[in-house]
Amino acid sequence: MIGSQPGSDSNGADSRADRSREESAEHVLSLQKVEYMFGIVGVPVIEVAMAAQAAGIRYVGMRNEQAACYAASAIGYLTGRPVVVIGGSTDQNLETAGAFQEFPQVEACRLYSKFSARPSSLEVIPSVIEKAVRTSMYGRPGACYVDIAGDMVNAKVDRSKVRFAIISLSFYDIVLVVSCCPTPPVSLAHHGAITEALSALRAAKKPLVIIGKGAAYGRAETALREFVEIAGLPFLPTPMGKGVLPDDHPNCVAAARSRALLQADVVLLFGARLNWILHFGLPPRFNPNVKIIQVDLCAEEMGNNVSPAVALLGDINAIVIQLLEVLRKDDWKYPSDTEWWSTLKDKIVANAKISKALALQSTVPMNYYTVFHHVSQLLPHDCIIVSEGANTMDIGRTMLNNRLPRHRLDAGTFGTMGVGLGFAIAAACVERSEHSNQRIVCVEGDSAFGFSGMEVETMCRYNLPVVIIVVNNNGIYNGVDAETWKEMAKMGDLTSIAPPVTLLPEARYDEVMTAFGGRGFLVRTVEELHSALQLSLSDWERPSLLNVLIEPSSDRKPQVTVTCQEYIFSVILRSTGQNEKIHCSF
Numbered sequence: 112m113i114g115s116q117p118g119s120d121s122n123g124a125d126s127r128a129d130r131s132r133e134e135s136a137e138h139v140l141s142l143q144k145v146e147y148m149f150g151i152v153g154v155p156v157i158e159v160a161m162a163a164q165a166a167g168i169r170y171v172g173m174r175n176e177q178a179a180c181y182a183a184s185a186i187g188y189l190t191g192r193p194v195v196v197i198g199g200s201t202d203q204n205l206e207t208a209g210a211f212q213e214f215p216q217v218e219a220c221r222l223y224s225k226f227s228a229r230p231s232s233l234e235v236i237p238s239v240i241e242k243a244v245r246t247s248m249y250g251r252p253g254a255c256y257v258d259i260a261g262d263m264v265n266a267k268v269d270r271s272k273v274r275f276a277i278i279s280l281s282f283y284d285i286v287l288v289v290s291c292c293p294t295p296p297v298s299l300a301h302h303g304a305i306t307e308a309l310s311a312l313r314a315a316k317k318p319l320v321i322i323g324k325g326a327a328y329g330r331a332e333t334a335l336r337e338f339v340e341i342a343g344l345p346f347l348p349t350p351m352g353k354g355v356l357p358d359d360h361p362n363c364v365a366a367a368r369s370r371a372l373l374q375a376d377v378v379l380l381f382g383a384r385l386n387w388i389l390h391f392g393l394p395p396r397f398n399p400n401v402k403i404i405q406v407d408l409c410a411e412e413m414g415n416n417v418s419p420a421v422a423l424l425g426d427i428n429a430i431v432i433q434l435l436e437v438l439r440k441d442d443w444k445y446p447s448d449t450e451w452w453s454t455l456k457d458k459i460v461a462n463a464k465i466s467k468a469l470a471l472q473s474t475v476p477m478n479y480y481t482v483f484h485h486v487s488q489l490l491p492h493d494c495i496i497v498s499e500g501a502n503t504m505d506i507g508r509t510m511l512n513n514r515l516p517r518h519r520l521d522a523g524t525f526g527t528m529g530v531g532l533g534f535a536i537a538a539a540c541v542e543r544s545e546h547s548n549q550r551i552v553c554v555e556g557d558s559a560f561g562f563s564g565m566e567v568e569t570m571c572r573y574n575l576p577v578v579i580i581v582v583n584n585n586g587i588y589n590g591v592d593a594e595t596w597k598e599m600a601k602m603g604d605l606t607s608i609a610p611p612v613t614l615l616p617e618a619r620y621d622e623v624m625t626a627f628g629g630r631g632f633l634v635r636t637v638e639e640l641h642s643a644l645q646l647s648l649s650d651w652e653r654p655s656l657l658n659v660l661i662e663p664s665s666d667r668k669p670q671v672t673v674t675c676q677e678y679i680f681s682v683i684l685r686s687t688g689q690n691e692k693i694h695c696s697f
């Protein structure tokens with residue numbers, strides 16, 4: 112898994128042909144601008160990783176290919192260098208014969224990537240890789256796959272026969288060269304659409320700006336901040352749009368999100384999909400008459416679920432600059448003394464009161480709000496927050512502020528558990544190479560942590576000073592306490608009795624970290640939380656893990672749901688024949 116960004120060097124093949132092997136390797140690096148390779152090696156790709164290292168690429172050995180892919184995709188998001196996956200496969204002459212690990216990899220990857228191909232000969236590898244890199248970067252960015260047959264890995268090639276002139280031979284004479292492609296062209300929105308968008312905005316009584324991950328990836332932060340401030344508009348971020356404008360910006364209405372979405376009459380949507388995260392842009396969570404001004408890089412995204420009143424197609428940063436140019440001339444600003452602003456501000460104050468009351472509860476075990484309240488007090492303002500889990504991620508999102516763009520990485524659109532540790536490893540690698548002095552804090556639900564928990568060894572192996580906080584409620588959404596677990600175990604086989612959401616109570620995730628030489632803390636109280644987090648944040652030499660035990664039935668602010676304890680009782684009643692009907696939702 113490679114994060115790469117081609118530059119614009121274009122030396123001719125002839126001059127390179129005379130270079131020494133070492134010069135060639137350097138050239139590979141500068142040409143491809145590949146900095147990191149994440150993966151797991153085995154025959155026949157060990158040499159590929161060694162050749163990459165010889166060419167100056169950092170090779171990060173992970174414990175699982177999934178985590179390697181997550182790490183590479185985080186590099187893509189943080190640095191703007193998309194992912195190219197290179198997979199080793201069966202020797203060509205054994206294909207269809209039932210060779211070791213024979214599988215239609217190219218076909219399988221086609222569904223999940225923008226481009227998937229197996230070069231038919233050594234000579235075409237450079238051009239296939241160039242196409243993979245270009246495709247990954249152009250339009251909406253996305254991963255691409257290139258399959259390298261086992262017998263090609265150690266084969267030699269006659270330079271004069273290589274398709275397209277650009278070629279270098281790396282340390283082991285493996286052709287692993289990406290020929291150079293220009294950075295993606297920048298497209299602007301149609302001028303008429305810009306004017307239409309601004310007149311829709313001027314006519315709005317209850318305008319709202321939504322800032323998505325696309326705006327973060329498109330590095331639109333400077334222009335967007337100016338736009339929001341000049342226009343005086345309320346805004347809220349999507350989960351990974353957090354930090355494009357600071358969460359504590361006076362125009363941020365994230366704490367009144369539901370009301371803002373429900374009542375807005377014009378929504379200016381920057382690089383966010385109208386998918387489940389935004390309730391599809393539909394009633395009952397949106398005003399049925401809302402006008403959407405949709406700004407997106409991807410034409411196919413326009414009109415998904417809601418037909419936009421205005422569609423601005425192109426580079427998000429460039430379009431915000433276009434909007435700003437007209438706005439400055441018009442000298443228009445949404446007034447700050449409207450009923451809309453008062454409604455939003457009242458809701459923000461009311462919600463803050465509820466969260467604060469929960470946060471200041473001094474009971475042990477702690478609840479989510481108490482944990483996040485104290486964590487947020489200690490986190491440096493420029494730290495990168497990685498997060499996954501259900502309650503852990505949702506509540507953490509509302510309570511842990513981001514002040515800088517691309518400083519929040521979470522389970523995102525797919526809600527995929529297991530991404531956290533790979534993301535954190537990638538962020539720590541970037542921090543290390545850029546000497547940015549930013550802490551990487553990985554806030555994990557106990558279930559989420561389990562998906563890629565062995566990557567703790569990777570963190571310890573490379574001394575990556577990630578701080579992992581496992582918010583441990585003994586389960587998926589909810590768990591049970593140790594006492595209840597014991598009682599259940601007495602009743603019979605736990606596979607029939609234990610609620611499917613439960614995990615082992617008070618599991619010692621901290622000892623997973625100490626097993627490999629990192630710091631581990633078992634945390635039950637606010638005082639323990641403060642001292643463990645302070646110690647972890649001051650240690651730049653190795654990773655830490657805080658295993659924060661919380662109330663197993665701790666939940667989000669009141670919702671209609673059945674707790675785990677209620678579920679257990681219903682199971683018990685059912686097993687004793689006392690209850691026929693069980694209603695349960697998790």
Ligand SMILES: Cc1ncc(C[n+]2csc(CCOP(=O)(O)OP(=O)(O)O)c2C)c(N)n1
Nearest residue numbers: 500501502503528556557558559586587588
């Ligand atoms: C790959 C994958 N498998 C399963 C799920 C289903 N799922 C949703 S959230 C979750 C874990 C939530 O528990 P935890 O991480 O402990 O967070 P909590 O809600 O308890 O704070 C799971 C397994 C998923 N989202 N992704």
Ligand SMILES: [Mg+2]
Nearest residue numbers: 556557584586
């Ligand atoms: Mg949990």
